[in-house]
Amino acid sequence: MTLTPLVYWAQRHEEIYLRVELTDAQNIAVCVQENILRFRAQGHGAKGQNEYEFSLEFFLPVKPEERRRLKASRHKEEGFVSLKTGYLFVYNLVQFLGFSWIFVNMTVRLFIFGKDSLYDTFHTISDVMFFCQLLAAVEVLNAAFGFVKTGVFPTLIQVSGRNFIIFVVFGSLEEMHRQPVVFFVFYLWSAIEIVRYPYYMLGCFNTEWKTLTWLRYTMWIPLYPLGVLAEAVAVIQSIHIFDETKLFSIPLPKNIGTSISFSYILHIYLVLMFLGLFINVRHLYKQRKRRFRTKKRKAN
Numbered sequence: 001m002t003l004t005p006l007v008y009w010a011q012r013h014e015e016i017y018l019r020v021e022l023t024d025a026q027n028i029a030v031c032v033q034e035n036i037l038r039f040r041a042q043g044h045g046a047k048g049q050n051e052y053e054f055s056l057e058f059f060l061p062v063k064p065e066e067r068r069r070l071k072a073s074r075h076k077e078e079g080f081v082s083l084k085t086g087y088l089f090v091y092n093l094v095q096f097l098g099f100s101w102i103f104v105n106m107t108v109r110l111f112i113f114g115k116d117s118l119y120d121t122f123h124t125i126s127d128v129m130f131f132c133q134l135l136a137a138v139e140v141l142n143a144a145f146g147f148v149k150t151g152v153f154p155t156l157i158q159v160s161g162r163n164f165i166i167f168v169v170f171g172s173l174e175e176m177h178r179q180p181v182v183f184f185v186f187y188l189w190s191a192i193e194i195v196r197y198p199y200y201m202l203g204c205f206n207t208e209w210k211t212l213t214w215l216r217y218t219m220w221i222p223l224y225p226l227g228v229l230a231e232a233v234a235v236i237q238s239i240h241i242f243d244e245t246k247l248f249s250i251p252l253p254k255n256i257g258t259s260i261s262f263s264y265i266l267h268i269y270l271v272l273m274f275l276g277l278f279i280n281v282r283h284l285y286k287q288r289k290r291r292f293r294t295k296k297r298k299a300n
């Protein structure tokens with residue numbers, strides 16, 4: 001008589017996770033033909049040491065590339081997966097706490113001090129923002145090493161774009177510290193992150209909260225163009241300061257001229273910014289379509 005092991009089923013977006021309750025499993029045979037998955041192995045299950053098998057019929061055929069992933073997800077990888085999940089969860093939690101502190105602090109200060117709070121955002125918030133944005137560089141590595149299913153380039157654009165603004169435009173010019181534009185840039189950045197990171201945290205446990213998913217894939221529509229616009233204002237405001245202070249200017253040999261102002265780089269950066277905006281808006285639009293298309297299909 002064939003014995004059937006306990007099989008746990010979990011499902012998210014376009015993936016199905018099956019956990020077969022067998023310890024010391026050996027001679028594992030898993031195959032997927034069209035929409036049927038067959039499993040057989042020897043191991044210790046509910047009826048002791050035995051041979052166990054089961055087959056499952058899916059609603060639709062399994063994509064060939066998904067079958068490969070299925071074969072690869074064996075015992076040895078489980079430890080790595082839980083380590084990766086733990087690492088991602090802690091990373092997302094730290095970022096969530098950092099950006100929540102920024103957002104709440106700025107909101108409370110706005111209510112208490114009104115317009116005056118716009119002028120000292122840099123002094124009250126910049127340390128935590130420096131920390132969170134430096135840490136965000138990890139996201140490029142996460143994408144590059146395949147820890148998360150996302151493109152390296154959009155992440156690189158996002159992280160380097162923000163870090164250029166915070167470290168070069170704001171950080172190096174004291175004259176920029178008291179500009180209200182700092183408030184708008186920091187507020188727009190943190191508004192999206194207090195939604196994005198909890199969304200990822202839930203994702204680490206294959207869980208989702210529909211309202212949060214909707215917010216994650218919708219809020220960028222007004223926030224991203226506004227954020228880039230605020231950053232462009234900051235860059236434009238800094239141009240004459242770089243010209244006057246000659247900070248970061250490139251000295252030239254005497255017979256050619258004095259120096260090349262850093263403001264030339266800023267003009268090029270302004271163009272890159274709108275190119276970056278276009279690339280990332282297109283990326284986020286695709287992610288949104290993918291997410292909501294999957295959902296609609298499931299609902300039908």
Ligand SMILES: CCCCCCCCCCCCC/C=C/C(=O)SCCNC(=O)CCNC(=O)[C@H](O)C(C)(C)COP(=O)(O)OP(=O)(O)OC[C@H]1O[C@@H](n2cnc3c(N)ncnc32)[C@H](O)[C@@H]1OP(=O)(O)O
Pocket residue numbers: 013088092142148149150151154155156157158160161162188189192196199200201203204219220223224226227228231272273274275276277280284287
């Ligand atoms: C070569 C350098 C050139 C430099 C040029 C510079 C030009 C600069 C121009 C641009 C300047 C931008 C400045 C920024 C402004 C602002 O931020 S304004 C405020 C509004 N901003 C936003 O809305 C953008 C927020 N940021 C993002 O959304 C991301 O950073 C992103 C890279 C743009 C898109 O994220 P992405 O990861 O690709 O998409 P998701 O759908 O969220 O994720 C895909 C899947 O990956 C999983 N995942 C991702 N990260 C994590 C994680 N940390 N932990 C766990 N899981 C993660 C995620 O769950 C998804 O998986 P599934 O759910 O299974 O699909």
